[in-house]
Amino acid sequence: MNPGWWRRNRWGLLLLVPALALALYSPVKTGYRMYWKAEPRQPVSGTPGSWVAYDGARMRLTRLAADTGPQDFLGDPVAIPAGTQAWKATVDFDVPHGVKLSLCTVSLETADGKTFSPGPDDLKDLDAPFDYCTPEDPDDKSAKYQTVAYFLLPREAHPVALRVVAKTKLPDYARLTPP
């Protein structure tokens, strides 16, 4: 390959750079978007206990406290495993008519960044709702309603916020802090 080859093909070589960039742009962008939107990464939050607008609705964490006497459906006490602590989160929702919070999950965030799912297996007999973002009564059509969620944490863990995640709104999620 002599120097003349580079001179004869200089325009093709120069055009190769933007051509490669264009060819790689779409798959890289798609892959990055899939990675970025796969997890809740961007919190939507407000002041402690205040309303937070998310997924077309408003929501707030009205109470987050350790539950020392959880009960089952029959009103009998539920045993809490040694070394753990049950926590109860109460959330207010204000959902405009026509808006439905679907594919919604909640999790409890502790001070060290760990997250916990609601309704743990060791509290499965607890009197807890099946859905945490819709009214317990499916016939309840009111715009404002309240739900509760129970969590089981190590006794030394310190919860700081409740996360509400709508799959269709990822990577955004509502980060509700207690008043």
Add this chain to the structure above:
Amino acid sequence: MPATAAAVTVGTAAWPAGPGNPDQQAPWPAPGQAPPVDTATPPDRQDDEHRPIRSHRRRQVHRPIVRRLGAAAAVIVALAVGEVITDHVPDTDTQQKPFIHTGSIGKPVDVRTFDASVLSVRGAAVIEDPDPNIAASPTHDTSGVWVLVRIRLVAANEPVAVTYAAVQDAEGRTYLASTRFHQPFVDGGRMLQPGVPVAGEVAFEVPVAVVPQLSIRLASPGLFDDFRMDAMADIPLGISTGTAQQWKATTTAATVAPPEVVQ
């Protein structure tokens, strides 16, 4: 008619008289004679007219054959090198296989999203169904032996379900946790919470002969059973042949310990 003063007729067309007229060209010199001197073309143009056409300038008979043979040889060498590279580079399954974290009984193994440890191992010839009210049979026997491994699992930073539990023998044969009855610890029904250790037993049905070589493997491959490039625990169970024979000879049905929170 003087040759230099008038046109020369060739066929029906008249060739203008002058230096280019073929009839007026000097004859090619015989061997040994000097070529004729062009007196009509100015001296500074004579070199240009005798220069070969660009595409013909380097025409040589032997060079294209050498070049073509060289190019063919280069292609063959490239293909051979590619084949050698392909043969020596691990295939996709090997490249993306899980990262095996080996441990020993009693010591926790970091499996990225959770920690796993083997607490104890026992065996039996018959096992009781944990859900006798809904099971077709209250007990389950086997032509091999039941190996019950008591494990302790702790999620790391977020809830996780350990849905892959298997034992592997020395030849790489894998025996999944039995599905002959409900095993909530490893069938996806048990979600582990960070920092909350859960212990329980998992039952495997294996031939007696492979028991001394078994190691347990635990992973959390997610909803789509995707093990690629993720961590997997591998803990040898260290069972002797005599112990396996004793288990096979027992007649008392063993009960699989359900998962429960431990400290």
